[in-house]
Amino acid sequence: MSAAVEVAEKKKSSAMYAGRPYVLLERGWLAFRSSTWIPVVTGFVEPVLFLLAFGYGMGNLVGDVTAGGTTIDYTLFIAPGLLANSAMNGAIYDSTWNVFWKLNESKLYKTMLSTPLGPLDIALGEISWALIRGLVYSLGFLTVVTVLGLTPSVWALLAIPAASLVAFGFASFGMAVTSYFKTYQQMGFINIILLPMTLFSGSLYPISVYPDWVEKIIMVLPLWHGIELVRAFWFGNITSGVLVHIAYFVAMIAAGLFVTSRRLRALFLR
Amino acid sequence: MSKPLISVRGLTKVFGDFTAVNGINFDVAKGESFGLLGPNGAGKSTTMRILAATSTRTSGTVEILDKDPEKFGPLVRAHLGIVPQEDNLDGELTVTENLFIYGRYFGLPKKFIKAKIEELLEFAQLEEKRDVKVQALSGGMKRRLTIARGLVSEPDILLLDEPTTGLDPQARHILWDRLFRLKEQGVTLVLTTHFMDEAEQLCDRLVVMDKGAIMAEGSPQGLIKQYSSKEVLEVRFGSDRNKEVAPQLSQMCERMETLPDRLLMYTEDGEKLLEQIAAAKLHPTTSLVRRSSLEDVFLRLTGRTLIE
Known part of the structure; x- marks a missing residue:
């Protein structure tokens, strides 16, 4: 018996899962080592630029902001929202464009599925990779913010696991959506959705400025939940509302994983 | 005879209203080199994907090492080395990284793979390209690497789909x-x-496949013996005259096939037949005596040539 068969017989693998999502991370690291750093840097720099432009530019005009009963400096107000944005950007970059490439151009997933790996290994592995990127972005952002003296308390450290959850949710959902796209034109939809969501979800101002019905729409979208979740931990302002945000992301993660692994099977194991 | 490694019975695959594979049967024994020969669209690749446990079947049974690939996909795939038709090497990685990560997909220990890589680089004659990104390799090198990659897991069965399509003659011979x-x-x-x-x-x-069905099965020599004569005389009279002389010529040999550009005359002695044609004062513009091949078998079975 060959070593490969021994491994396969020892593990209780199903048609969907071989129990090896970590090999996707190994592959991600090998490819990342020799790839260009430019997209990584831009993804990280974007929220920092927002912070500088709006925080110090607009902040001087706006002054203080009153949100949730407390009045705080404007730059301090937008920092956690931008952290959530940063986590989302990192996760989305890998789970949409990179996944699209591997699905349709390089056929990497097809190759992987001709080995004992299952669709759930691929979904979990790729989403974890995107999650790690989201986490690295948010850590970088937090470092910059701390250097600028904008972290209110040690509570802000808890914003990191919160941001990870946000990254995980977007990665999972992003990969699920991408698995249905066949052309670059369709991929354009992602930007059409992301840009307004980024601008209007309350990272730059409280959503209480909107009419009631707009506010309700925003509250359905994931980024608002992400921003509120990160903001709650950032200021140590933990209320029962936090549970709703967490539940929102747990549901997003579960749905994304389910859809992605089913879709991979439908695409490559038919 | 021991139990076959692969056993296929009544295998059928239907896509919509198109039947790609239509009730085929075959066995493959351990250590055997087994071929599916046929033109494009004969159902060979579909059959291969079903054997590789990456496609489902519509009906029939398939057993690979006593296991149904549809029920035990990952386990069956652990026994197989796959060399697909299109190059699907990991373009972002180097030659050794490609071999390494592929072994990891099988869950093999890093130490095991690292030792295996040396052996495989030698086999694929790619030692000097070990740290080169795969995009920089020639077509022949890529194909050799793909085969080496399929061998990382020490498979019981190596499945190769059109292994030399698209390669130049020299690269084909190396392969x-x-x-x-x-x-x-x-x-x-x-x-x-x-x-x-x-x-x-x-x-x-091998089995000769056409339109999803198996037309014949046997060894290359056995098939030639069964379905063709010892020699073939190929004659050309120019496209207009071919048709004219065909009825007369067909009297002179066991069997004749009329192709658009030439006539194939099946006989035990090609030279002798050529003399007879000359004696009948028919002068072909070109003539060639050759041994019968599988191409002739295919022509006999289907009335068409393999590459059209």
Whole structure:
């Protein structure tokens, strides 16, 4: 018996899962080592630029902001929202464009599925990779913010696991959506959705400025939940509302994983 | 005879209203080199994907090492080495990284793979390219690396889909030599091809497929003996005259096939037949005596040539 068969017989693998999502991370690291750093840097720099432009530019005009009963400096107000944005950007970059490439151009997933790996290994592995990127972005952002003296308390450290959850949710959902796209034109939809969501979800101002019905729409979208979740931990302002945000992301993660692994099977194991 | 490694019965695959594979049966024994020969669209690749546990079947049974690939996909795939038709190497990685990560997909220990890589680089004659990104490799090198990659897991069966399509003659011969070595080492090979010379070189036994069905089965020599004469005389009279002289010529040989550009005359002695044609004062513009090949078998069975 060959070593490969021994491994396969020892593990209780199903048609969907071989129990090896970590090999996707190994592959991600090998490819990342020799790839260009430019997209990584831009993804990280974007929220920092927002912070500088709006925080110090607009902040001087706006002054203080009153949100949730407390009045705080404007730059301090937008920092956690931008952290959530940063986590989302990192996760989305890998789970949409990179996944699209591997699905349709390089056929990497097809190759992987001709080995004992299952669709759930691929979904979990790729989403974890995107999650790690989201986490690295948010850590970088937090470092910059701390250097600028904008972290209110040690509570802000808890914003990191919160941001990870946000990254995980977007990665999972992003990969699920991408698995249905066949052309670059369709991929354009992602930007059409992301840009307004980024601008209007309350990272730059409280959503209480909107009419009631707009506010309700925003509250359905994931980024608002992400921003509120990160903001709650950032200021140590933990209320029962936090549970709703967490539940929102747990549901997003579960749905994304389910859809992605089913879709991979439908695409490559038919 | 021991139990076959692969056993296929009544295998059928239907896509919509198109039947790609229509009730085929075959067995492959351990250590055998088995071929599926047929033109494009004969259902060879579909059959291969079903064997590789990456496609489902509509009906029939398939057993690979006593297991149904549809029920035990990952376990069956652990026994197989896959060399697909299109190059699907990991373009972001180097030669060694490609071999390494592929072994990791099988869950093999890093130490095991690292030792294996040295052996495989030598086999694929790619030692000097070990740290080169795969995009920089030639077509022949890529194909050799793909085969080496399929061998990382020490598979019981190596499945090769059109292994030399798109390669230049020299690269093909190098590849055949490598595959022949594997055959000598006792690796079970299953390959599809639409090149009759490839089938003759590499296959102990093969099935001739057309339109999803198996037309004949046997060894290359056995099939030629059964379905064709010893020699073939190919004559050309120019496209207009071919038709004119065809009825007269067909009287002179066992069997004749009329192709658009030439006439194929099946006989035991080609030279003698050519003399007879000359004696009948018919003067072909060109003539060629050759041994019968699998191409002639295919023509006899289907009335068409392999490459159209």
